[in-house]
Amino acid sequence: MTGPTPISFIDVAARKDTDDTLPEQCGLPPVRHRFDADSLHAINAALAAERPLLVRGEPGTGKSQLARTAAFLLDRAFRWKVVDAQTQVSDLFYSFDAVERLAQAQVAGTNRGETRSVAELLDELNFVRPGPLWWAFDAEGAAKQDARYQARSGATTATELPRDADRRGFVVLIDEIDKTDSSVPNGLLEALGQSTFAVPRGQVALPRKGPAPLVVITTNEERELPSAFIRRCMVFQIPVPTGRTELIEQLVARGRTHFRRALDESLLVEAAEMVFDDRKAARERGLPPPGQAEYLDLLRAVQRLGVSTDDRSALLRSIRRFALRKHQELHEPASKPQ
Known part of the structure; x- marks a missing residue:
């Protein structure tokens, strides 16, 4: 992944062995965090190599928090998704509310006075909500699509676009990828490698205004990950001392x-x-x-x-x-x- 603007890195010497409060980020509450040199070097290495950062370690060792740390220290916008056995790779790009579309179709059949045509009401784009990677690749386009999704439900406000998100770039957390089918990590790397992915009626490509997103992926080692996937990531193992x-x-x-x-x-x-x-x-x-x-x-x-x-x-x-x-x-x- 090649970003069009220079990449900023974390000043490890200034930040190591200090702590700070990570602010509320994308619905996650504030939390205290201690910065250590190894994890900060791992973030910088992933940025420099333009590779995802796979974070391995025991549950509860702060793997997910590392992504929030990167967003905080790099002054980037943040998006996240916890994945599971039902997750498909497309869910990282967008979600489609098929159940609500069916419900709207049933309502449309009874509302004879509806001013909009049934085709307009049931347009599939009305039921598409951007996922974390859509936001990270194309924040402005994701904000427009999210507004369309929200308008269908009568919401007065859509998800707020983070300040200068296109210029600052994003950090995306994909949490617990070991719970998914192997098609998810393989499909994720394909999209990141090609710097583009498909969405309904279009393609989303890497941002033109800001740096490429940093994708942080965590695993609790509950399932073996594909070798090809591991080879294409920077890998950071959060150590737990035995002594x-x-x-x-x-x-x-x-x-x-x-x-x-x-x-x-x-x-x-x-x-x-x-x-x-x-x-x-x-x-x-x-x-x-x-x-x-x-x-x-x-x-x-x-x-x-x-x-x-x-x-x-x-x-x-x-x-x-x-x-x-x-x-x-x-x-x-x-x-x-x-």
Whole structure:
């Protein structure tokens, strides 16, 4: 993908090991995030190579948040879609509301006084809504089509076009691609490689006014992805330390980002030690281990339920089994070796 304007990159030296609040983006609420050098280098590498960035890692390690980080630091507009087993590659370009069109057809048959013709009322473009890649490739065209879609339902306002979106460019998040059929990643790369894709009654091509979109794709490794797809991506593996000291340090750093001045450092360390011990127990039984997401949930719960540090420390021990030990096997004694 070749953009017509120079690409801006993230200043890694200035941003690494700092944290900030990612603002509300495309319906997602504000969230604190800590920037690390490896993830920022991965974003820059994908931009420079003009390739999608495939982000691999355990659930709850902040894979999806990396796309929001890129949009924030690059001052780009943001679009996203969580995909699943029913997703088709065309859903990333646009959606077609066939059910509503059928309902309108039934209504049109009873409304004899309708001033518009049935053909005009049931025009397929009235039921087409732009998907994340349509917005990223052609923001102005997507905004016009979205206004047409909204007008059909009587909406007074369409989806707002982000400020200077065509000039600034987009970051697109495609979340959990491992849940889809292999036709989705293959079809996605075909569209990105050709820099164009088909929509009803037309084609959408890469933007002329701004840079090509950065596409960030996440996987929880639930399904093997096509080799050809992986070869054409930059791949960033979010690491989870295996050593006790390293894991505790990483978790505590994340805890400081989210609970600075709200929780005592001793609580952050105590919760991190619990996570390490319960990760070890889960792995010994072949179960998915708790991680960063469960760690933050545990801290959030004790922050809201407790008053003093002593209260919260006691709550950590009480709530631990709900936040970190989610499988029945973890509540049973480990079997002794034969």
